[in-house]
Amino acid sequence: MTPLAVEIGARHLPGDLALVTDAVGIVLFAHGSGSSRHSPRNRFVAECLQRRGLATLLFDLLDPREAVDRSRVFDIDLLAGRVADAVAWTRCRGDVGHLDIGLFGASTGAAAALRVAAAQPEAVAAVVSRGGRPDLAGDALAQIRSPTLLIVGSEDTLLIEPHREALRRLRGEKRLEVVAGASHLFEEPGALEAVARLAGDWFAGHLGVGPRAQR
Template sequence: MYFADRADAGRQLAARLGHLQGRDVIVLGLPRGGVPVAAEVAEALGAPLDICLVRKLGVPGRPELAMGAIGEGGVRVVNERIVGDAGVAERDLAAAEERERAVMAERARTYRGSRRPVPLEGRTVVVVDDGLATGATALAACRVVRAGGAARIVLAVPVAPHGWADRLGGEADETVAVHAPEGFYAVGQFYREFEQTPDAEVVERLDRSRAARAAVVRHTAVRIPAGGPVLPGDLAVPDGAAGLVLFAHGSGSGRHSPRNRAVAAALNGAGLATLLFDLLTEAEATDRSRVFDTPLLAERLGHAAVWTAGWSGTEGLPRGYFGASTGAAAALWAAAEPGDDVAAVVSRGGRPDLAGDRLAGVRAPTLLVVGGSDDLVLDLNRRAGELLRCEHRLEVVPGAGHLFEEPGALEEVAALATDWFAAHFAAAVAGRDQ
């Protein structure tokens, strides 16, 4: 007997993972039993906690014996030896997979709700379970994480059979176990308490972790020198910010735009700093020729970017541009400037066509988000996508109009932007460290 319960196992496992402290780490627990263990590891490392959804494929009549496993993204692992020894027919294997994929989809809705998975791209991911027996589930989890773009995978369990790492075929970059005994029959034999973890506990652990990591955001009213005029802005910097997003608003709008402020709040909640500022002075805002002067607006955005690079709290942070409507053209124009090292661009209901020939010069990964009912702008964005030479993607929010006023539409924009910036900021930081 090694562990009192899963929480005890998690604390003992966390003690073996201290070398990951301070790195850009995500901890993923395998539901259900792996989540209480992973929660202790995430707390000790000060890292976000999420889940990695995989399902064991049990041998018919012997569900405790894994003949394989499946995971999100179509991942499938089959232990041919066990399938052969147990005489499992192909139709029975297919039926088990169909059944478990339905369960996995339901679990995703239960555990995540409308939240998206934490972005893994370019990060170190610690995959945690309450123990390892055949290794099929862990193998599937590693493949799911690798497909998600993880830079490094650490598979960590409290207990596993002797020589367990050899079963993984190099799928994990690092393996950690507190105990790896010779006499191994089942994971539960090494726990004093090993009752099944209820769904409610999984959800509670995830919610508690998110609440504990809710960032303290410092809001500062700033004035930005922009090559002549001084422009007012609102700078919000969460503790430990992972990047900075500068907003370029559309015509007739400014730093008080309720839609941009809603997206900025979501970014702040995800640990990203934001700058909302007026691209024009009050007098200039009444001049229609200035409102649609894309080169001028892009120049002002560039001045703001330079200013933030020297501001205490945002210096050194990877930077992104979020452009709305005509402001998207200014963001793309600025991103095409020689020497602009912006890490990512997001356009909301944007007019990228107003950036013209500059589109071909954009180097930053660009996400174009358009409402499904915004036919004209959707067509313009499809055409713009053909001109972009950088990494780019078009996301259509079903049923949304130009202003994304429909229920849940703006929340979808915020979630898409958060994922895009978080992933590409992490990649930018990883590139600097190489």
């Protein structure tokens, strides 16, 4: 991965960009509350996606001062704005701007990713949520047309019903996968590997296959 600065409005937040030869798309990671681009779970998934021919971008949604402010951590409007800026920054780059974009969100980052997909259907080709908070995406769920995969652990009991409700509200191509035996952080043996496999299949099936990829 190459360290760089991602332009987020007037800010430059740290990120890590991984390019792959003949990439079929690029996946932007939106981390959850209390996390950062250094999330070991997201980095593991990113490495798995790279082996599937996908470039990846992990970046910090908040600067260090904001990251300790709980009101910022759960400000979905703020986080969605940051993700949208990262999408715009990616589309303007000469090395990856031609690629289809996927969004991979965790926890509150998933809610932010879903809102961006609703607002920018032409820019977001697919979305994957890992242990996300789709309920925090609100009315945006019914506006999403990007293919959306929701992944939740079977032991993450507080979030299973919100995921089922979110699935009902989504109107485009959609799927809910419940990983057996997994808790919220997917720390159990084989759980994160299952997430990476599901995400890889979803992105590989939806990035690099549409009109944008043919240009």
